[in-house]
Amino acid sequence: MQRWANDDCKGERMSIDVTGFKEGQKAMWTAGDYPEVARRIETVGEYVAERAGAAPGLDMLDVATGSGNVALPAALDGAKVTGLDLTPKLLDVARARSRDAGVEIELVEGDAEDLPFADASFDRVTSCFGVMFAPRHGVAARELIRVTRPGGRIVVTAWTPDGFVGRNFQSVASYMPTPPPELKPPVMWGSEDHVRGLFEGTGAELSFERRTVTFAGESVEGWLAEDERMLGPAVMARAALESQGRYEDLRRDMLALYEDCNEADDGSFRVESEYLVTVAEIPA
Numbered sequence: 001m002q003r004w005a006n007d008d009c010k011g012e013r014m015s016i017d018v019t020g021f022k023e024g025q026k027a028m029w030t031a032g033d034y035p036e037v038a039r040r041i042e043t044v045g046e047y048v049a050e051r052a053g054a055a056p057g058l059d060m061l062d063v064a065t066g067s068g069n070v071a072l073p074a075a076l077d078g079a080k081v082t083g084l085d086l087t088p089k090l091l092d093v094a095r096a097r098s099r100d101a102g103v104e105i106e107l108v109e110g111d112a113e114d115l116p117f118a119d120a121s122f123d124r125v126t127s128c129f130g131v132m133f134a135p136r137h138g139v140a141a142r143e144l145i146r147v148t149r150p151g152g153r154i155v156v157t158a159w160t161p162d163g164f165v166g167r168n169f170q171s172v173a174s175y176m177p178t179p180p181p182e183l184k185p186p187v188m189w190g191s192e193d194h195v196r197g198l199f200e201g202t203g204a205e206l207s208f209e210r211r212t213v214t215f216a217g218e219s220v221e222g223w224l225a226e227d228e229r230m231l232g233p234a235v236m237a238r239a240a241l242e243s244q245g246r247y248e249d250l251r252r253d254m255l256a257l258y259e260d261c262n263e264a265d266d267g268s269f270r271v272e273s274e275y276l277v278t279v280a281e282i283p284a
């Protein structure tokens, strides 16, 4: 199978500096305290491992594994797991978690758009709110397919554009410089039509599920304060906008969104945040 490399792939030549963009991603997920944020979505990681059918005898790759939310339950289920991520700090946390749990996970620093594995290396390939952050969606999708064995399965989750996190990303993005048109918003991986386009012509049989994960905290303000402290994209947006005197406007918009989405009526915070699960079965 052909390997698409860097920025000369079909239809995805980019005017942005892809390498610089990825350095920015690494800085973003190093900022704050992502492993603490990841605890909010641990149940999604468990679901992805289950939906992938992690089991003894299967080779599994978790792309953009972060602190190991999918890799860990998959390894506990007996799969032989490799976790790949751009951000070394998060791989260190995944390493410590796997040691504490007494399971072995191969952890590799690398890029979802250029996976350092031979064609058809894995029975299962997963990515939980991860591959959505690679800038060239088509390149990343082809890499997922390339490393999956015939008869294998790919499971990807992404926040939907209309869900709580998807709307929050868009709110933050509206304060940032307009990206070039070829840089697709990560939440497009949460749109079925977009994902169908990414897998078109590959022979993969796709199915989709819309699910939610519950976020619950003591108050709307408290949840926002946690995001400001722990969530990389919020930490970076604040750092960029504060010096321009624009952060208070973004904060006001975020607070309004959190209040709009809040389903609790007792002063606490409770949101069901929607995400899309894509399951791609690769023909045998």
Ligand SMILES: C[S@@+](CC[C@H](N)C(=O)[O-])C[C@H]1O[C@@H](n2cnc3c(N)ncnc32)[C@H](O)[C@@H]1O
Binding pocket: 022, 025, 026, 029, 038, 041, 045, 063, 064, 065, 066, 067, 068, 069, 070, 084, 085, 086, 087, 090, 110, 111, 112, 113, 127, 128, 129, 130, 131, 133, 134, 135
């Ligand atoms: C929201 S976190 C999700 C982490 C983990 N999958 C989870 O469920 O907690 C996004 C992750 O994507 C990683 N990432 C972003 N762009 C990447 C790329 N091009 N290749 C590999 N990892 C990437 C980040 O380092 C970060 O760990």
